Amino acid sequence: MSLVTGEDLMTYTWVRLRAGIEPLEVRRQLRLKGLDDRQIRDLMQEAYDGRRPVDDVSYSGIANAAITRRALNHPDIQKIPAPKVQLYTWKNFLVPEVCDAVVELIDQRLRDSTTADAFADPKVRTSRTSDIGMLGHDLIMQLDELMAEAIGIHWSYTDVTQGQRYDLDQEYKAHYDYFIPGTREYQVFCQLGGQRTWTFMIYLNDVEEGGGTRFRRLEKTIMPEKGKAVIWNNLNPDGTVNPYTIHHGMKVRKGSKYVITKWFRERGWGDMFPPEYYTNL
Known part of the structure; x- marks a missing residue:
């Protein structure tokens, strides 16, 4: 052959x-x-080759990734006034046509959402999930690069992109995106890629009622807007997990909610911060 x-x-x-x-x-x-x-x-x-051990991770670099500087002069990026968390919104991150195309991909491949804890109450997370990152679709790969460029961390330092669909009364109760160090979940899910660092979530539609993302310890609720991204760092600048990032995907009261989510990780291939990500900020 x-x-x-x-x-x-x-x-x-x-x-x-x-x-x-x-x-x-x-x-x-x-x-x-x-x-x-x-x-x-x-x-x-x-x-x-080049996958970095956790000991070599630049946590200060993660905390000072390009998104933190881009937010200083980009009209659509807002830093949420919360001194204990790096939390941003980015209006119009995706155009409506791209949002609609991703929604179609999500609906083609749906399964019940799960949590890392196999013994958790199934009512904690009642949405459905689409593993769109596993499709090998050109659009999703382009979005991977777009989200990575927006933060300023190479796409190889990420999990596979997921889509979620929330229908009437579905939610994801208050939770952390990071894995709690010392737990079985941490040992299993952080073995290869390391801890989760940044979260990049994009709303793909306007929800008729409900469906906000509530950061309860910050007393902040971000409401869905088609094409808007919500971006936050799950870690402190010293690499410890940040409990102030606990958040709740609130119940949809009318209609449906579609989002895509990408989690960044401590380990990847090659350089975490490609030089080109620091230009044209």
């Missing part, structure tokens, strides 16, 4: 890892392309 070039294989591998396809499945696909186990091992090693 003829093989594509090494460069194309690397692109092939990176795109699938980026789309959230499990490494074992990527290996299986590479075998179908005619690679032997040694070639696959070397390729996967190269793809993962």
Whole structure:
């Protein structure tokens, strides 16, 4: 069987890892392309090369990512006045046509939403989730890069993008996006990528009633607006988790709510802060 070039294989591998396809499945696909186990091992090693250990994470860099400076002079970005949390809104981050296209993708692939704690009360999170980042769709990959560029952290330092749909009376009760250190969930879900850092959430439609995002310890509620992003850092500048980021996806009282969510992580490939992300702020 003829093989594509090494460069194309690397692109092939990176795109699938980026789309959230499990490494074992990527290996299986590479075998179908005619690679032997040694070639696959070397390729996967190269793809993962540069993933930083947690000890090398620049938490001050994360806390001073490009979004913090961009907010100083961008008319659509507002820093929420909350000294204990880095919390921003970005109006019109996505145009309506893109929002509508993402909503269509979400509705094509829905499952019941879950939490990291398998024994949690199922009423904690009653929405449905779409693993749109695993589709390998060009639009979602472009959005990955757009959100990463907006914050100023390379897209490889992220989880797979998810979409959520909330219908009447559905909600996600007060929770943290980070994993509590020392817990089983932390050991399981932070083993590869490390702790979650920034959260990037985008409202994809105007909700008829309800559906706000309530940061209860800040006494702040952000209401959905089509195309608006809500962005916050789950960590303090020293890398400790920030309990003031607890938030509640409030019940939809009329209509439906669609959002996409991307979580950034401590580990990724190569440089966390690409030089080009610091230009044109």
